[in-house]
Amino acid sequence: MTDAVKRSSDDRLKVAIVGCGGIGNSHARGYAASGRADLVGVADIVRERADGYAEKYDTTAYGSVTDLLAAQDPALVSIATPPGTHAELAIEVLAAGKSVIVEKPPVLSLAELDKIAEAEQASAGSAYGIFQHRHGSGGRRAHQLLQSGALGAPLVAVCETLWFRPRSYFDPDWRGTWVGEGGGPTLGHGIHQIDLLLHLLGQWKTINASAVRRDRPVQFEDISMAMVTFENRAVATMINSLLSPQELSRIRIDSEGGTLEVNHLYGYSDADWTFHPTPDEAVAARLGQDPGTVNPENAARSQQAGDAWAASAAEDVPSNHSAQLGRLVDDLLAGRDHETTLASTRPTMEFITALYASALTGQAVDRADLVPDHPFYTALHGGVEQSRIDSTFAI
Ligand SMILES: NC(=O)c1ccc[n+]([C@@H]2O[C@H](COP(=O)([O-])OP(=O)(O)OC[C@H]3O[C@@H](n4cnc5c(N)ncnc54)[C@H](O)[C@@H]3O)[C@@H](O)[C@H]2O)c1
Structure with missing residues (x-):
């Protein structure tokens, strides 16, 4: 390039x-x-x-x-x-x-x-x-610590996009339609946390999902839910909603080494991340963490000694467009590739495709199923008649 x-x-x-x-x-x-x-x-x-x-x-x-x-x-x-x-x-x-x-x-x-x-x-x-949440300092630290194994194996995750979009949000012609907007909160809104979850946890394997439409004037869902397994044996639950007046975006990952959580809305800074180390002293010692981190009296000493999350702190970079575009400009000027290639977003689009396929067929979908002749490869509604989509999402 x-x-x-x-x-x-x-x-x-x-x-x-x-x-x-x-x-x-x-x-x-x-x-x-x-x-x-x-x-x-x-x-x-x-x-x-x-x-x-x-x-x-x-x-x-x-x-x-x-x-x-x-x-x-x-x-x-x-x-x-x-x-x-x-x-x-x-x-x-x-x-x-x-x-x-x-x-x-x-x-x-x-x-x-x-x-x-x-x-x-x-x-x-x-x-x-554009996936700006891969580029804030918190996301970069979390990615590095999870990929390096410093937090041990990830085991359980929760991924929530509970947002609110009033009916008037769907006034522009392109919104609310499969052809213009492409999908509901799974595609248009939850995609930020889905992409970050996959960036942190690695490749997903299977999805069991449901989607429903409870209120908004759209051709697709306004709420979706999923159970997910990952190649590394971690499991996750997910919910994406546009009907939630008190909004939040949250990812929580329980790994052997502790619970890492980001709780924000449209962009995080370091203060939106927390880490709670494992109380299991043997596991903490194996991972090189000071078990004393779980004892508030020892917190200051142990953060210096080995809380991997605290020790990774550096400049606080919020996860906004400037964070990604600044790095992109730097990368291109330096003749480097930028890590958020379009190809690197494929697992996220595969995940979203599988979520719709599972919700509309009632079957679990494996990532390996998504070959070019899969019915959902060319459209997220999978060619299912709109009347059938309406009745499925009304359940
Ligand atoms: N990354 C984020 O946090 C984030 C936040 C909001 C929106 N978005 C995404 O940004 C995109 C735009 O959203 P928006 O809210 O700015 O929409 P918008 O409707 O406010 O703006 C879109 C603009 O594109 C113009 N346009 C449409 N077709 C065009 C064409 N073929 N050539 C040139 N211009 C064209 C429209 O006239 C309009 O001015 C969407 O994909 C949306 O999902 C991302």
């Missing part, structure tokens, strides 16, 4: 944004915060939105990605448009030889993900996905 990186100068990267709605602002701010990116253009099919961004962020407006790419030479293009447009726009950017970073959910199906991967193969550019 490194030869794909075209630089504005030796230490600055030319970037562009397609989609000048709500979240495009976080991209503009994230690039500005990096201090090393030049926003050379913005595009929106609603021209006034592009004009508004151009004025606000001191750049040039275009009415489409095609016009933007014809006039400018960005090394990297952010796609911040509705989910149903991501694949087509990403493929156009890659076909022009540029790199692309796509908002969540990256695509609406595994088929679309594979089409982008094909376009990436043929391109000088690379494809990345």
Whole structure:
């Protein structure tokens, strides 16, 4: 990918944004915060939105990605448009030889993900996905400690996305539909915690799920629930809701070494993470932790001595767009690949596909089942008739 990186100068990267709605602002701010990116253009099919961004962020407006790419030479293009447009726009950017970073959910199906991967193969550019919660310092510490084995084997996890979206949230035409939004809280909202859970726990194996629609005017679910097994034998429960007035986003992982939890809403900082070490002194000693950490009287001494979580603390980086986009700009300028490649988001899209497949068929789904001729490979509704989806989700 490194030869794909075209630089504005030796230490600055030319970037562009397609989609000048709500979240495009976080991209503009994230690039500005990096201090090393030049926003050379913005595009929106609603021209006034592009004009508004151009004025606000001191750049040039275009009415489409095609016009933007014809006039400018960005090394990297952010796609911040509705989910149903991501694949087509990403493929156009890659076909022009540029790199692309796509908002969540990256695509609406595994088929679309594979089409982008094909376009990436043929391109000088690379494809990345926005998953900002992989990039805060808490998530990075947790990933490192779990992957290195410092917290012992993960055993049990709970993953909750309890959010609230009123009926009016679904007013825009593209929302609430399989074709525009692609799915409910499983795809559009829970995807943040699902991606972080998989990033921390590793590859999932099987899913048993249910989904229901209790209130919102949508073609899909407004609540989903799942039981999950992982390749490393950990198990997890999950719930995704859009009907929960007191909102939270929470992941709790019980490993041999202790309980690690993040409890936040739309972004965490280090203060949102807690670690409770195991009370089993033999296990703690085996993992190199001071068993005294469970005794409040010894807390200060033992944190110095061996609480792996406390010892990993460094600069507090909140999990926002600036955290990821700053690293992406740095990576591309340094000629490195950025770790949140689009390919690295495949387990998350497989998980979501399997959750819908399980909820709509009533069967457990194994990751290995999701081959290209699986009925849910091309669409998250699996081609199931809408009337059957409605009656399944009404249960
Ligand atoms: N990462 C996060 O935390 C986060 C948060 C909110 C939204 N999102 C995601 O960002 C994306 C956009 O969401 P939003 O809330 O900003 O939506 P939005 O409706 O506010 O903005 C989308 C913009 O894209 C424009 N657009 C649509 N099709 C286009 C096309 N083909 N070419 C150019 N412009 C086009 C629309 O005119 C609109 O201005 C969605 O995928 C959403 O899930 C991510």
